[in-house]
Amino acid sequence: MSEQRIVRTRFAPSPTGALHIGGVRTALFNWLYARHAGGKFILRIEDTDQLRSTDESTRGILDSMSWLGLNWDEGPLFQTERAGIYRDAVRKLIDEGKAYRCACPPEELERKRKKALAERRKPKYDGTCRHRNIGPNPNTVVRFRCPDRGTTAFEDLVKGRISFENDELDDLVIERSDGFPTYNFAVVVDDALMGITHVIRGDDHVNNTPRQILLYKALGHDVPAFGHVPMILGSDKARLSKRHGATSVTAYRDMGYLPEALVNYLVRLGWSHGDQEIFSLDDLIRLFTLEAVGKSAAVFNPDKLLWLNQHYIKGAAPDRLARELAPFLEDLGITNPDPDFLARVAADLQTRSKTLVEMAESARFYFNEIRDYDLQLAEKYFDSTGAIYIQSVREALPGLGEYKKEGIENLLRKIAEENGTKLKNVVQPIRVALTGKTVSPGIDEVMVTLGKEGVMRRLDNALEFIRSG
RNA sequence: GGUCCCAUCGUCUAGUGGUUAGGACGCUGGCCUCUCACGCCGGAAACCGGAGUUCAACUCUCCGUGGGACUACCA
Numbered sequence: 167m168s169e170q171r172i173v174r175t176r177f178a179p180s181p182t183g184a185l186h187i188g189g190v191r192t193a194l195f196n197w198l199y200a201r202h203a204g205g206k207f208i209l210r211i212e213d214t215d216q217l218r219s220t221d222e223s224t225r226g227i228l229d230s231m232s233w234l235g236l237n238w239d240e241g242p243l244f245q246t247e248r249a250g251i252y253r254d255a256v257r258k259l260i261d262e263g264k265a266y267r268c269a270c271p272p273e274e275l276e277r278k279r280k281k282a283l284a285e286r287r288k289p290k291y292d293g294t295c296r297h298r299n300i301g302p303n304p305n306t307v308v309r310f311r312c313p314d315r316g317t318t319a320f321e322d323l324v325k326g327r328i329s330f331e332n333d334e335l336d337d338l339v340i341e342r343s344d345g346f347p348t349y350n351f352a353v354v355v356d357d358a359l360m361g362i363t364h365v366i367r368g369d370d371h372v373n374n375t376p377r378q379i380l381l382y383k384a385l386g387h388d389v390p391a392f393g394h395v396p397m398i399l400g401s402d403k404a405r406l407s408k409r410h411g412a413t414s415v416t417a418y419r420d421m422g423y424l425p426e427a428l429v430n431y432l433v434r435l436g437w438s439h440g441d442q443e444i445f446s447l448d449d450l451i452r453l454f455t456l457e458a459v460g461k462s463a464a465v466f467n468p469d470k471l472l473w474l475n476q477h478y479i480k481g482a483a484p485d486r487l488a489r490e491l492a493p494f495l496e497d498l499g500i501t502n503p504d505p506d507f508l509a510r511v512a513a514d515l516q517t518r519s520k521t522l523v524e525m526a527e528s529a530r531f532y533f534n535e536i537r538d539y540d541l542q543l544a545e546k547y548f549d550s551t552g553a554i555y556i557q558s559v560r561e562a563l564p565g566l567g568e569y570k571k572e573g574i575e576n577l578l579r580k581i582a583e584e585n586g587t588k589l590k591n592v593v594q595p596i597r598v599a600l601t602g603k604t605v606s607p608g609i610d611e612v613m614v615t616l617g618k619e620g621v622m623r624r625l626d627n628a629l630e631f632i633r634s635g
Numbered sequence: 636g637g638u639c640c641c642a643u644c645g646u647c648u649a650g651u652g653g654u655u656a657g658g659a660c661g662c663u664g665g666c667c668u669c670u671c672a673c674g675c676c677g678g679a680a681a682c683c684g685g686a687g688u689u690c691a692a693c694u695c696u697c698c699g700u701g702g703g704a705c706u707a708c709c710a
Contacts (some may be wrong), residue, residue: 180710215709271707278708288637289706307708325640333640334706342708349710369642373705394701396641403702431647434659438648441658462641463703470660480673518672524669528671578669583651593669603669 167478169559173205174363177231177238177396178353180212180222184414186229187466188398188406195395196366197455198234198433208242212353214346216246230415234425243360245352252269252347255341255355265340266294267306273556281617290336308341310351310381318376321455324365329521330376333500338377354378358387366456369394369463393456396436396463406466422464422494422522424482427475435464444477476520487512487525494526500533503601507532510615514607528606535624536602539631543598548632552595555581556632559596560625569618571610578609599628 177193179185185193200207209231213219228242246451259265268291279289291309300306311333340351342474347355359364372394382389400410412418418428428444439445445453479487488508495503503511510524511532520526539548548556558581568572580590593609602622606612613621 182710204666212710218709246644283636283664287637328639330639339708344708346708348708353710369640370704394640397702401646405703436647443659457640465646467646467660473660576670590669595669609669609672
């Protein structure tokens with residue numbers, strides 16, 4: 167009896183661009199599956215496409231994974247460093263008669279394919295070189311000899327039983343003429359050698375699975391379990407791509423999304439746990455199973471992601487928000503703010519910001535005193551009564567005992583009452599005087615955060631502006 | 636064309652033969668209120684179609700229809 171093996175999953179992106187929304191979700195599912203089972207999560211970089219692979223992409227992918235908290239136990243391993251391993255595996259198959267060299271010119275194969283298509287036949291390699299016993303030669307590829315008969319089936323962890331007739335499969339190329347393995351071969355060799363027990367990937371790979379199973383068997387390896395998760399679509403139900411807007415993890419980070427929002431959103435795309443919508447990483451590790459992953463493709467919904475981001479911003483600790491917010495403020499020219507002050511600003515803004523970018527934008531007035539008021543606003547709020555209210559507040563402030571929210575609000579109410587007007591009529595001129603805008607956090611919050619001195623200075627600025635204007 | 640996969644509100648989904656078909660985003664009416672938000676209460680909104688099986692189908696089977704993936708010396 168073979169012992170129950172420890173679960174080993176992997177994520178194997180190719181470094182040909184930024185880490186994609188679809189890619190991370192696959193990574194997340196693999197990571198969760200491993201963590202849930204107390205197994206290992208391995209990172210492998212599939213960089214055999216020499217032309218399109220870049221170190222920069224690799225760094226970006228690693229960064230994005232770390233930012234999301236998806237740590238890996240082994241790797242990153244690079245396929246380009248494993249060329250000898252694939253070559254040996256190919257040789258072994260040739261020696262055993264399970265693979266053969268093929269010298270068919272690409273143009274001819276292309277011609278045959280087109281002809282087959284035109285005649286409504288399946289375009290399948292015709293086996294010309296199967297028995298020609300061609301030796302090593304620069305212009306040859308190696309093909310895997312696929313069985314003509316029989317059925318290859320597997321029990322998919324999310325979709326259930328899937329089976330293919332072997333005669334639908336053709337003799338796929340496993341080694342290109344440049345000596346590098348093809349994708350289908352390299353994955354099998356790598357997954358087998360790395361002891362991957364559960365291959366969790368996008369369902370665009372289901373059609374690859376039977377030939378890969380055949381390769382596992384030909385190579386004499388155990389066949390892992392497969393779980394094909396549905397893909398993520400754009401709003402037009404087409405595969406998610408750049409034209410649907412932001413699709414990379416870094417793009418969302420730069421737009422001011424919190425990693426937990428992205429993780430929470432992505433996991434709910436295809437997976438669910440009853441009516442629950444909010445999940446921490448710990449919740450997910452505890453609850454995640456592949457059985458609860460749906461079978462159908464999901465449309466990416468930016469609005470729901472935005473809602474989740476807002477939710478997490480709302481609940482975040484102010485000092486943490488302050489740290490996250492700092493780089494976005496820096497983009498606006500606000501550098502090295504006092505951490506405590508910034509935390510108070512973040513606290514004021516956290517129920518009214520959907521992203522950190524939005525929060526930074528709303529936070530500007532806290533750092534820049536207003537000199538030139540908007541003339542339209544000034545005309546409306548700095549009229550004779552507005553000026554009186556500002557003046558009244560300014561004069562009352564020094565005598566205010568406790569400079570706290572309650573005291574401030576009471577003061578404003580008292581002034582409104584004394585002038586026989588509504589609170590809002592006092593508040594709005596003050597708001598414009600302090601923030602330069604008609605929209606801001608609660609006026610008492612703003613005044614507390616700005617501090618008594620700051621508020622008095624700003625009110626003086628406003629009064630000065632009124633006098634000179 | 637062939638093969639494979641999929642199908643509940645606009646979107647993400649719960650449902651596992653008998654439910655007023657539930658939740659969430661968005662939309663929308665109201666409450667709260669110093670603006671904007673937050674929060675709270677309410678509303679509109681779905682079982683792709685047709686045959687079966689069954690006392691009873693959203694749920695099981697088959698056939699349509701629609702969508703998607705693959706069909707490379709790309710991964």
